[in-house]
Amino acid sequence: MNVIEIKNLTKMYGKARGIENVSFNVEEGEIFGFIGPNGAGKSTTIRTLLSLIYPTSGSAAIFGKDIITAAPEIKKDIGYLPSEVFYYDNMKVIDLLKYSASFYKKDCTKRIRELAEIMELDLTKKIDDLSLGNKKKVGIVQGLLHEPKLIILDEPTSGLDPLMQQKFFDLLEKENKKGATILFSSHILSEVQRLCDRVAIIKDGRIVTVEKISTLKENTYKKFKVETKSEIGMEHFNVEGVNQLEKDGSTISFLFRGNINSIMKKIAEIEIANIWVEEPDLEEIFMHYYERED
Amino acid sequence: MNIFKREMKANRKSLMIWSIGVIFMVASGMGKYSSLEGSGQSMNALMADMPKSMQAIMGTGSLDLSSPIGYFGVLFLYLAVMAAIDAAMLGANIISKEERDKTVEFLLVKPISRTSMINSKLLAALVNILIFNLVTFASSVAMVGKYAEGDDVTGEVTTLMIGMFILQLIFLVIGTAIAAFYKNAKKATSLATGILLFLFILSIAIDLNEKLDGLKYFTPFKYYDAKYILNEGGFDSLYLGLSALLILTLSIVTYVFYRKRDMNI
The missing domain is CATH 3.40.50.300 (P-loop containing nucleotide triphosphate hydrolases)
Known part of the structure; x- marks a missing residue:
């Protein structure tokens, strides 16, 4: 009701x-x-x-x-x-x-x-x-x-x-x-x-x-930061759902939205040293909604 | 009932101050009579010699100043003005203060309709002006009686006070109607007293200038003139009708506009 x-x-x-x-x-x-x-x-x-x-x-x-x-x-x-x-x-x-x-x-x-x-x-x-x-x-x-x-x-x-x-x-x-x-x-x-x-x-x-x-x-992106053992080209992550792809030495960071499994498979293909996956807080989601409308 | 009680309490202090004021006014006003008393008819003669404009401002005219009740008739004009100011301010204030003090967000989210809110507030205002009127009545009967030496003046004073009460009612609903109609709560009271002042000056202007005589229907201060009431022993039915019409219309305006409009928060 x-x-x-x-x-x-x-x-x-x-x-x-x-x-x-x-x-x-x-x-x-x-x-x-x-x-x-x-x-x-x-x-x-x-x-x-x-x-x-x-x-x-x-x-x-x-x-x-x-x-x-x-x-x-x-x-x-x-x-x-x-x-x-x-x-x-x-x-x-x-x-x-x-x-x-x-x-x-x-x-x-x-x-x-x-x-x-x-x-x-x-x-x-x-x-x-x-x-x-x-x-x-x-x-x-x-x-x-x-x-x-x-x-x-x-x-x-x-x-x-x-x-x-x-x-x-x-x-x-x-x-x-x-x-x-x-x-x-x-x-x-x-x-x-x-x-x-x-x-x-x-x-x-x-x-x-x-x-x-x-x-x-759920419907919004997750923030990924991957540190690789050996330096690889960032094209590796250039797949659907990824944006703001950035590379800094052996660290690659990007935002991802979509099926989480597909990106996990991508990560599994390479040798990694460390990984951070961050949930965006509401603040960021909120800004996202606001920016999208503009 | 709770709003009524609350309003009675909130207005208690102001009612007390006004009551003391009016008792003082009656006492000191009639006190001056004792100094005139000895001069007897010469006071009337003196007044009659004065230019008409002076008489108008003093409010005398055809009143017999040598009798206590005639003298009281002059004083009545000022008592009526006091009562009218009190009523107009009370009316404007009792409605507009909830918005002015932003308490309307407290009061109007309670399970009451705006109509029942106005009902309670008007009832409280009514009791307030009635008490004001009774205080004026009691002190007047006492003071005039004191100088009347045995003559019973209760009847005349009663008639004058009934007139004053109707005048109070008119100005009360002028106040509430302005507060209900006018969105700026802070200015409602000053607008109500401004209108009152204008109507009062108009009533004096009519006394001063005969050409303005036709305007007398527009100012309630002319409706309950002590001269007429004391000389005729009653009221002019045309004015009574006009008063009823005014009170009714302005009450309706109060309810209709307050129910319809957005609260200004």
């Missing part, structure tokens, strides 16, 4: 582009990454899903219900963490969380304590006395306190120190195991790589690709 279904969603700000023809689905129970550089349209897509802004054309459904007409109902089961958290300044943390909880028809007191403990958040402080990172923690607790079925995170890690990020990711994985679906928007690839099952890459307001993280990696 699809928790989020987006069909040709377009949002224009006057003549300026927001997003164009964005379509993708997020399945129940998955952690879905939404990745792209700043200004690509991630927040616009998310804010449209939350009906903070309305689409110019196209439509989207969450839990099978239209995002505009069924908005209040859908939001019972959504937890949202915005990229920048802003709250009513003269409130204490606990008051804000209670205010937030009061919108959901269930008792969240226990859950608030639990989450605050995990995130090491002082509930008695005033919100305007909090640092950026601590405000973010308030946002995290606030977004999760009603045990939502869908968690939408917009650049959630900014302001959190690495230790807290780790705790936060653990928390998300736990929520996910309990059945929550997560839409995770970010421009940092390593965190998406760690958490997500599938990812949509957005660029200039358009979806470039939607792929499984594993497929993304």
